[in-house]
Amino acid sequence: MDEIVSFLQKIVEFESPSLEKAYVDRLCDFLAENCIELGCQVEVMENYDFGNNLVARWGKGENPILVLCHMDTVWPSGEIKKRPFIVKDGKAYGPGVEDMKTGITQALFALEAVQKRGICKNPITFVFNGDEEIGSHTSRPIIEELSKKSKCVLVLEPAEPPHGSIKTMRKGVGTFIVRIKGRASHAGSDPDKGISAIEELAHQIIGLHKLTDFGSGTTVNVGVINGGTRSNVIAAEAQAEVDLRIWTKEEADRLLHLIMNLKPVLKGTTICVEGGINRPPMERTEGIVRLFEHAQKLCADELGFELTEAKAGGASDGNLTAALGIPTLDGLGAVGDGGHSVDEFVCLDFIPQRTALLTRLFETL
Template sequence: MKSYLKDQQEHMLNMLEQLVNIDSGSYDKAGVDKVGAFMKQLYQQIDFEVEEVKQEEAGNHLIIRKKNVDPTNQTILILTHMDTVFEKGTAKERPFHINGNRAYGPGVIDMKASLVSVYYAMKALLEHKKAAVEQVEILLTSDEEIGSPTSRALIEKHAQNKKFALVMEPARKNGAIVSARRGKGLYKLEVIGKAAHSGIEPEKGRSAIEELAYKIIQLYDITDEEEGIHVNVGLIEGGTSVNTVSDHATAQIDVRFRTQEQAEEIKEQIAAIMANTEVDGTKVKIEGDINRPPMEKTEQTEKLLRIIKRVGDELDIFIKDTETGGGSDASFTSALGIPTVDGLGPIGGRAHRESEYLELESFVPRTTLLAYVIDELA
């Protein structure tokens, strides 16, 4: 398989170029579905069946498996996503191109290179008549970049009874794969006060902005750097004019944490903060919740990591693992108790930015690693 995939590099790059040059931002249903149609055709050509899970607003999700295989016997779930963070028209403005040892373009590393890697890993397994291909189920989802609102239930459904979950987010810039991710919560805080002229009758006003300021300070007190708990108030709005006591103010809050136990504690702390106001006459309302559980490094994860590292050693690919604060769909499978490893895609960096890139030298080796890991796990 190693030699076979090395010979496929040019074809892999051609496929990657076609994918990168299709706009597929999370809110661009037509673009995501175009990527889906492209992938569906390719998988059908190698005798895989592709089921489309239709969506009204988001792109359609794809469920992919070898034809004529009993789904209950499939033990390995591979998670990928087709959407990017880039607006429609970005691919035309800065299409796929190669400069030196790197390939560039919108979504090139997050995660269109991984779509190619998974497809060619399947081709390699088929070419060498590996029965492992029959144990793989692949999900191509359409909304990971916006929190997986329509795909989470699908992921959790198909994760049931799986022995392993392999998530194809890109490897870290140093080549590390991801064994733990922090969980995430998003909240919107709204404060209602009473307007008044700040010069003529300020005593009649009840400042929503003042109350919001108190709440922000209290929320930041939840942060515990050593325990991996971080609260960030990223956006605030309020008031109507500089000489008016504000009657309305809002804040949007991002919360990160390492364990599910911490998540429950954070929810209790937020509820306690919102139970009272510091500025008499103001009211507060908070909406939101924990939307991604943490991906915790468990004993079962450690066992899976040892297998991947051993396979890497056999291929002369040194593998180390790390924790990261960013979210991914790995959190959903991990929370179900399924051994999960993320960051199994090729190496790259600057995801979500104009300078996003793929390290070309990692493309074939990481695809090879994936194929051999699947064979070993099966």
Template sequence: MIKLLEELVNIDSGSMHKNGVDKVGSIMQKRYEVIGFRTEVINQKKLGNHLILKHDTVENPKILLIAHMDTVFKEGIAEERPFYIENNRAYGPGVADMKGSQVSLLYAMKYLSKHSPESLKKVIIFLNSDEEIGSRTSRPIIEELSKKVDYALVMEPARKDGSIVTSRRGGGTFRLEITGKSAHSGVAPEEGRSAIEEMGHKIVKLSQLTNHEEGISINVGQVKGGNATNVVADLAILDVDVRVSNTEQSDDIVRQIESICSIPDIEGTKIELTGGIRRPPMELDKQNQELLRVIQNVGENLDLEVSHTHTGGGSDAAFPSDLGVATVDGLGPIGGEMHSENEYLEVDSLVERTELLAETIKHLAMHK
């Protein structure tokens, strides 16, 4: 497991680095095919290819396993910061998010092929290439696969304390492109209509939608506009990150943003609003609670206490959960400091979490 983890970590596979993501996919495809899986490659022109994996014995599958192959790291980082282990922690770009999970998922399948081969009849594995950039091309595939199953197990890493993830905030991005009218700020300022001034009004109004107690956050993360200090700006652009905790909030926030942008504060300016909520919230509903209990019971049989938590970040777990499929996330090995140069994986958790995953799949596959 460590040898494969090192091989994967030392491959640059940022979301926009197609060759690297496809190299990871090729390695995983070959290893799955050795234990009897067939691969459907869904080719992508600009991004890495997606892989759908099913065992030769597949029959009415009801468990979807989702793991992404891309990372957030730019090309060249793997050479700058290659894989290493220190104090029983593995380090390197993407080591926890989620190359450790790729290793764990493969070895869970190897375990089942020896100890419960009938379980593999009920499994579909989806390895996607674009989770870190919002699952632009993989979302419809995930949703289509989700409609065919009863359970979705998502392989994001477990939290630092070992918790798996049972709820996540939903989120998305919006862009406001504001058009005004340029004029010389000294000679004829009254003839201008400042897109930047309009942008200022909108920043204040959008920011006021934030309600941390309710789990709603609105962050204007990037702004740009204007060409010179002595010219009234005729164009301004702002990009807004939105996070919500439930579907009701999501619908309400979208309506409020649309309302704010429908009426300019500076007469003569216009606003084009694009974007939206890309990932729905993953809520701890009845189906997800029941699946959590199954995993916790499996953990007890392995003398492993399984805690669970909520996290503000999004993942592919949102898509099957939103469709009513029982979904739990964070089933990879334990890691921390994701997306940073200090990202790490707890080496001892590799085998422990692989066994938990495999036994959970075994239980769900046999459960009527």
């Protein structure tokens, strides 16, 4: 256990902010060296703007198990000085410790266990991507292409609190920018000659929020707005950033059509909508259920603990592979809580347990 915690501390201290390429690349190089030591063939796929992506292949044969881990975190460089890695009362704290440096740690120690045990016949492909927290724009083609050649996908995102549940269903995510154009005029001298883009945007915001249906799990949120130039000028332009969350592809298609075809309320204004579905929903398919039940049986019969499933409102790279029809099991990483917050932590006692589960999945799928 000391070796695991020491490795976890090391990669937490390798800060890897999504938007700071040099930091992500340092961690990428470190992980590449570790994968080579574990007998992998590695390929570093370089990017110009964002962190490099690492693909590591272990074993020979077709239809590998694909393992997804992301290196980047939401924390800027320097955060480790404010919140250094610490262990207290059986929990580890630090920036990115839950999302998802512990998942990376478990993946590599499971591979080490597989090597030592010598009974795994499955080839395994690992993807360590550098841009998951900002949409996986450079890594998505890599992940999708590799998943099409794989028998299943295991995602080392954190388990779902509070019970450390595996994620068999995730909401899809859409992001949009709504741009409004009106006509400027002097708010005092010629108010009747202007058409306020801000007023039109206000109508659109109300309409967008009315699309939320908590019963079906569909949510639409206008999270950022801006517009106008001065208080004494009728605003000629305004815009809003919109977040969409949905459980099913059918609902995604319905909401996508509505949002992309917004109609002006005020005569003389125009609306332009940009964006779309960034991550399709991860629906609970028969293949995902079979994969979960296999993992659940391993836990009950061999590992001595109960494994539960849950659904999550956030998305991951598992959404991409599940949408292609590849059986995908998500949430196999850290058991903890507080992801993306200063209170982020992992429960250390669960790391050997979840590493053992991953090892047996490698050996039995």
